[in-house]
Amino acid sequence: MSASTSQAAIPSLFRTCPSTGLKVHDHAERLIRAHAVVATVMLLVGGIAALLVLLTRWQAIHLLDAVWFYRILTVHGMNMLIFFIIFFEMAVLLFAGPILLNCRMPAVKTAWGAFGLMVLGMLLVQWTMWTGQADVLFTSYVPLQAHSNFYLGVILFAVGTLITTGIFFATLVVAKREKTYEGSVPLVTFGALTAAIIAVITLLHGAAIYIPTWFWSMGMMEVDAQVYRMVWWGLGHSSQQINVAAMVSIWYLLATLTVGGVVLNQKVSRIAFVLYILFISMASAHHLLVDPGMGSAWKVWNTSYFMYMAVLASMIHGFTVPAGVEMGMRLRGFTQGFFGWLKRAPWGDPGFSSLVLSVVVFGFVGGITGVTFGTEQINIIAHNTLRIPGHFHATVVSGTAMAFMGLTWYVIPLIFRKRIAFYPLVKIQPYLFAFGMLLFSLAMTFAGTFGAPRRLWDMTYSGAPFDVQYSPAMDIIIAVMAIGGLMGIVGGGIYILATVWSVFFGKPLPEGKEAEYVGSIPLGLIRRPWTETPATDEDPEAPGRFGAVPGTVFLVAIFFVAFVVYYFANWALLSFTWQVG
Amino acid sequence: MYENGIQSPKGVWWKPAHRAEKVWIAIAFGWCMVLFAMMPIWHLRGGQNVSGIRHKVEAADFRERTNEFIAAYQVGEDRGMPIVEPPPGSDIYLLGMMWQWRPILRLQEGAEYILHLSSVDVNHGFNLHPFNINFQVVPGYDYGLRITPTEAGEFRIVCNEFCGVGHHMMVGRVEVVSAEESRWGGNASGGDGGDPNGQAGGDQ
Ligand code: HEM
Ligand SMILES: [Cu+2]
Ligand SMILES: [Cu+2]
Numbered sequence: 001m002s003a004s005t006s007q008a009a010i011p012s013l014f015r016t017c018p019s020t021g022l023k024v025h026d027h028a029e030r031l032i033r034a035h036a037v038v039a040t041v042m043l044l045v046g047g048i049a050a051l052l053v054l055l056t057r058w059q060a061i062h063l064l065d066a067v068w069f070y071r072i073l074t075v076h077g078m079n080m081l082i083f084f085i086i087f088f089e090m091a092v093l094l095f096a097g098p099i100l101l102n103c104r105m106p107a108v109k110t111a112w113g114a115f116g117l118m119v120l121g122m123l124l125v126q127w128t129m130w131t132g133q134a135d136v137l138f139t140s141y142v143p144l145q146a147h148s149n150f151y152l153g154v155i156l157f158a159v160g161t162l163i164t165t166g167i168f169f170a171t172l173v174v175a176k177r178e179k180t181y182e183g184s185v186p187l188v189t190f191g192a193l194t195a196a197i198i199a200v201i202t203l204l205h206g207a208a209i210y211i212p213t214w215f216w217s218m219g220m221m222e223v224d225a226q227v228y229r230m231v232w233w234g235l236g237h238s239s240q241q242i243n244v245a246a247m248v249s250i251w252y253l254l255a256t257l258t259v260g261g262v263v264l265n266q267k268v269s270r271i272a273f274v275l276y277i278l279f280i281s282m283a284s285a286h287h288l289l290v291d292p293g294m295g296s297a298w299k300v301w302n303t304s305y306f307m308y309m310a311v312l313a314s315m316i317h318g319f320t321v322p323a324g325v326e327m328g329m330r331l332r333g334f335t336q337g338f339f340g341w342l343k344r345a346p347w348g349d350p351g352f353s354s355l356v357l358s359v360v361v362f363g364f365v366g367g368i369t370g371v372t373f374g375t376e377q378i379n380i381i382a383h384n385t386l387r388i389p390g391h392f393h394a395t396v397v398s399g400t401a402m403a404f405m406g407l408t409w410y411v412i413p414l415i416f417r418k419r420i421a422f423y424p425l426v427k428i429q430p431y432l433f434a435f436g437m438l439l440f441s442l443a444m445t446f447a448g449t450f451g452a453p454r455r456l457w458d459m460t461y462s463g464a465p466f467d468v469q470y471s472p473a474m475d476i477i478i479a480v481m482a483i484g485g486l487m488g489i490v491g492g493g494i495y496i497l498a499t500v501w502s503v504f505f506g507k508p509l510p511e512g513k514e515a516e517y518v519g520s521i522p523l524g525l526i527r528r529p530w531t532e533t534p535a536t537d538e539d540p541e542a543p544g545r546f547g548a549v550p551g552t553v554f555l556v557a558i559f560f561v562a563f564v565v566y567y568f569a570n571w572a573l574l575s576f577t578w579q580v581g
Numbered sequence: 582m583y584e585n586g587i588q589s590p591k592g593v594w595w596k597p598a599h600r601a602e603k604v605w606i607a608i609a610f611g612w613c614m615v616l617f618a619m620m621p622i623w624h625l626r627g628g629q630n631v632s633g634i635r636h637k638v639e640a641a642d643f644r645e646r647t648n649e650f651i652a653a654y655q656v657g658e659d660r661g662m663p664i665v666e667p668p669p670g671s672d673i674y675l676l677g678m679m680w681q682w683r684p685i686l687r688l689q690e691g692a693e694y695i696l697h698l699s700s701v702d703v704n705h706g707f708n709l710h711p712f713n714i715n716f717q718v719v720p721g722y723d724y725g726l727r728i729t730p731t732e733a734g735e736f737r738i739v740c741n742e743f744c745g746v747g748h749h750m751m752v753g754r755v756e757v758v759s760a761e762e763s764r765w766g767g768n769a770s771g772g773d774g775g776d777p778n779g780q781a782g783g784d785q
Contacts, residue, residue, distance in 0.1 A: 455741075546601060
């Protein structure tokens with residue numbers, strides 16, 4: 001179909017979604033469904049692996065043997081971090097493109113081909129992992145070697161991802177040309193665009209490392225261990241930046257859908273997104289801070305992403321997202337005091353609670369620990385300890401995955417046109433998942449402070465020539481970690497149960513009848529706060545002398561103090577150890 | 582007039598930010614500069630850094646150097662692993678391999694050494710237990726770190742980079758003794774303790 005075909009000529013392909021008033025493209029919807037279903041299956045497999053790994057690290061149970069522990073840990077890392085996250089992100093791109101921009105889906109067949117390639121690559125990786133031909137963990141540090149099909153699978157998966165990302169760019173061009181929107185793209189689409197640009201850069205790093213490694217695995221060339229680590233993390237960390245950009249876009253989206261949150265200032269939010277792109281290629285450094293291959297000048301410069309400009313970006317979003325919620329609520333008349341807007345917020349809407357918990361845990365735990373551990377010298381007391389998985393379960397799990405889950409409660413009614421099964425359970429799901437992962441992450445960072453290694457089958461070191469004693473508190477810390485992890489797994493289980501049940505056996509949601517289904521779809525879909533942003537040029541009244549969003553000012557002040565205290569406490573901790581350098 | 586996140590802003594959206602937003606950005610920017618400055622400052626003032634002396638090295642050469650080092654300063658053996666007591670100020674070697682740290686080091690409290698780390702097979706992780714000092718040990722690279730043990734005692738080196746199924750068995754030993762107990766008698770140039778095969782330490 002040529003790009004000039006007018007929309008009017010192909011009306012059957014469009015359906016106006018009555019709740020958003022957006023035109024919805026059937027092809028885009030089907031693709032979104034396919035990606036979302038596979039993402040959920042990946043989450044299920046990764047979640048079962050999480051349970052097995054957790055019950056093994058919990059020394060009191062120590063479930064798996066060494067071989068299966070590392071095998072299942074590889075399965076957990078690949079299925080969660082690569083397959084679940086990326087399939088979901090492709091669905092987000094398909095939503096932020098054709099659906100938000102009201103436009104037709106270009107290159108439909110290619111998009112299905114790309115999806116097929118991703119599935120094929122994924123299956124190849126699964127096969128090598130489950131048959132014990134890829135016991136190398138998801139980082140696959142050379143010279144640990146997996147079967148060549150493991151690397152080939154990753155390459156195929158990445159090619160599929162690259163094509164879908166390309167189609168997203170094509171969508172923007174189509175929408176622009178066919179004038180399906182006026183003005184600039186919405187902020188959520190802009191954020192998704194930054195995620196997509198970062199994805200391209202990331203995948204180029206991926207090609208630069210996986211293709212040579214694939215040849216290496218077939219004995220055709222050499223790969224240097226340090227160069228591998230550097231280029232691999234150009235992929236591995238940049239992809240976390242895709243997650244962050246996608247997550248922040250979803251924050252803005254959920255703020256809009258749940259409470260009619262507004263964008264305080266388009267310029268500020270968009271510049272913050274652009275900051276993510278600019279310095280992304282420096283992202284591998286903070287994984288290499290205690291590596292022998294690079295000098296300190298390189299480490300300092302790169303680990304800070306050009307003097308912490310990406311951190312600045314996240315701190316900006318950390319302000320503007322809650323501020324947008326606060327302003328949206330105040331505009332609707334919730335102007336009482338500093339926190340009237342928070343008190344009156346829809347805490348029973350799983351989209352809203354997921355948003356808040358995602359912002360809070362990502363910021364307070366994930367963000368603060370990440371910046372601290374990524375400091376050149378402080379990394380000496382963090383590298384490869386449990387502090388690291390403690391950090392990233394607070395970012396990519398309680399942050400990104402939590403946001404994805406929150407969005408799902410809107411996607412099911414909007415895209416799948418189904419009511420949500422087990423809705424009362426779904427209302428507590430975000431709390432269970434977030435508090436579980438919070439406990440889990442905090443316990444891991446504590447355990448790591450005492451030196452407990454990550455990726456370790458046996459903390460009693462059975463069979464080692466010398467004994468290793470930990471602080472007696474360690475057993476308790478690990479038990480807390482296990483309990484938190486189990487809570488998180490129950491939360492994840494409810495998510496999977498409710499989504500699968502809703503999608504495959506759920507009751508339909510007749511169009512335009514949302515109001516009749518209070519109690520089985522999120523409140524936001526009934527109140528539809530995004531359809532009626534109050535039209536005023538005056539900011540609503542707010543107490544105190546802190547401007548229009550005093551509640552947010554108060555919250556970020558607490559955040560800032562926590563950040564400063566944790567950061568300098570770690571310098572103090574470092575200064576007590578042996579002199580080294 | 583505010584748009585929400587899914588509305589296309591019409592016209593010019595390049596407008597001045599709220600004051601609270603500006604103040605927060607200024608504070609955040611200032612904090613980022615502090616974060617950045619702390620690293621160079623610690624290089625000048627701090628005792629824990631990662632600079633090191635860094636070279637590429639062939640696995641065979643590093644193994645050779647380690648063996649020479651062991652031959653020169655061995656003072657005993659524990660479970661088949663040589664115990665080595667080098668003079669303060671010297672270059673000392675620790676080789677990581679699946680799944681052991683070789684050799685056992687006996688160091689003197691308060692003395693500085695240059696600790697060379699490398700691997701002859703896959704990546705390993707140097708974790709000095711219980712101080713929680715961590716470095717990556719990469720095959721093909723020699724990481725020379727100046728270290729000064731600050732207290733006497735028995736310590737462990739735990740591998741904390743996955744290196745295969747025996748990863749959890751990869752535990753090494755470091756012993757730090759006071760200057761009086763040291764065969765070098767607290768003297769770096771060590772005139773009297775020079776016999777490489779001396780019995781100053783013996784078996785543990
Ligand atoms: C309820 C949920 C989860 C639990 C209980 C859980 C538990 C664990 C545990 C126990 C480890 C092993 C830590 C170690 O020994 O080093 C681990 C590693 C990891 N997890 Fe999770 N996890 C969960 C969800 C997730 C999710 C949703 C993601 C990604 C989106 C994720 C990504 C990872 C990664 C990348 C690793 C590191 C694997 C490696 O070191 O090779 N996890 N997780
Ligand atoms: Cu090892
Ligand atoms: Cu190891």
